[in-house]
Amino acid sequence: MEKISPKEIVSSIHQIGALPQTLAAVLKAVDDPNTGAKEIAKAISTDVSLTTLVLKMVNSAHYNRSRRVSKISEAVTVMGVNSLKILALSSSVFSIVGGQDLAEKFNIKRISRHFIEVASIAKSIAEVVDSGDQEEAFIGGILHDVGILIMILHFRDEYEEVLNEMSRSGKGLIEAERKLLGCTHCDVGAELVESWRLPTKLTFAVQNHHDCDSAGIIQEDSTFNNIIALADRLTLGPFEDYYPEVEQNIEFIQEISKTLKIKENDLNKIMKESIVQSIKLAQYLELEVGDLIDILSDANKKLAEMYISLEKIYLEKEELLKKSGQSQAQTQPVGVS
Numbered sequence: 001m002e003k004i005s006p007k008e009i010v011s012s013i014h015q016i017g018a019l020p021q022t023l024a025a026v027l028k029a030v031d032d033p034n035t036g037a038k039e040i041a042k043a044i045s046t047d048v049s050l051t052t053l054v055l056k057m058v059n060s061a062h063y064n065r066s067r068r069v070s071k072i073s074e075a076v077t078v079m080g081v082n083s084l085k086i087l088a089l090s091s092s093v094f095s096i097v098g099g100q101d102l103a104e105k106f107n108i109k110r111i112s113r114h115f116i117e118v119a120s121i122a123k124s125i126a127e128v129v130d131s132g133d134q135e136e137a138f139i140g141g142i143l144h145d146v147g148i149l150i151m152i153l154h155f156r157d158e159y160e161e162v163l164n165e166m167s168r169s170g171k172g173l174i175e176a177e178r179k180l181l182g183c184t185h186c187d188v189g190a191e192l193v194e195s196w197r198l199p200t201k202l203t204f205a206v207q208n209h210h211d212c213d214s215a216g217i218i219q220e221d222s223t224f225n226n227i228i229a230l231a232d233r234l235t236l237g238p239f240e241d242y243y244p245e246v247e248q249n250i251e252f253i254q255e256i257s258k259t260l261k262i263k264e265n266d267l268n269k270i271m272k273e274s275i276v277q278s279i280k281l282a283q284y285l286e287l288e289v290g291d292l293i294d295i296l297s298d299a300n301k302k303l304a305e306m307y308i309s310l311e312k313i314y315l316e317k318e319e320l321l322k323k324s325g326q327s328q329a330q331t332q333p334v335g336v337s
Contacts, residue, residue, distance in 0.1 A: 003182030022047040041072035122231035147189025
């Protein structure tokens with residue numbers, strides 16, 4: 001097929017090539033330090049679905065309110081501008097996956113679940129490593145694979161062949177996309193995020209989250225990318241064979257955890273808590289991510305695969321050490337008596 005550039009792909013998806021008018025107004029309002037709660041509430045109130053979502057979120061157990069909030073202006077004060085920004089962006093991103101025709105071709109529940117899990121884990125990692133804005137890490141998790149949604153919309157039929165190529169070749173998503181489409185979901189997602197004029201660290205992470213050694217212009221961008229990349233690797237991917245080499249994936253996790261100086265105990269705790277957090281978030285956003293039993297089953301399967309692979313890596317390293325030790329012993333000079 002004829003190759004097309006990421007910019008052309010983003011431009012062709014008119015409904016998501018730029019922020020929806022209501023969302024753009026909301027983000028502009030929350031980013032303006034001179035804008036008060038009333039002005040932000042006015043911008044939110046122009047969108048019925050966003051208004052409903054905000055009121056549902058602020059009255060959820062997450063905020064533990066003793067009385068029900070019924071005014072958007074009060075919700076703005078309770079939630080704060082960062083949480084509102086996350087909710088507005090999340091609502092926009094997940095509205096992309098609507099449509100029965102896409103649901104029949106792709107496992108939209110699994111894709112949505114991947115986004116939510118990465119967002120939840122990224123926020124927790126940012127808290128543990130004390131990297132700064134946890135809410136921004138959450139947004140990075142929500143947006144990191146947004147390019148997949150755009151490519152599914154633009155290449156409705158061709159993207160199925162990308163998934164088939166992954167199964168046939170045993171290679172990952174990046175290689176299959178580049179081979180068949182000429183660009184990757186990272187390229188397309190970064191183009192979209194840049195067109196939305198979001199912080200450069202978000203664009204950098206969307207572009208580079210499959211790598212742990214990407215050097216940004218500033219160290220903060222590299223650290224932020226590593227947080228998103230680690231969160232991405234710790235979750236069930238959006239597709240089968242997303243990361244085909246389990247051992248390679250584990251080595252990636254070990255390397256990036258070392259770079260972020262995150263302890264194994266902290267990582268295990270984050271992974272355990274992420275399932276509950278993700279299910280709650282899905283409820284807030286009114287997203288279908290699958291049955292609880294299926295989610296727990298998938299999580300246990302992933303943990304089992306990682307355990308088996310860790311054991312394999314350990315045994316291989318032990319074997320190499322033995323061979324190395326034997327080799328050194330054979331070349332050791334004999335002492336003179």
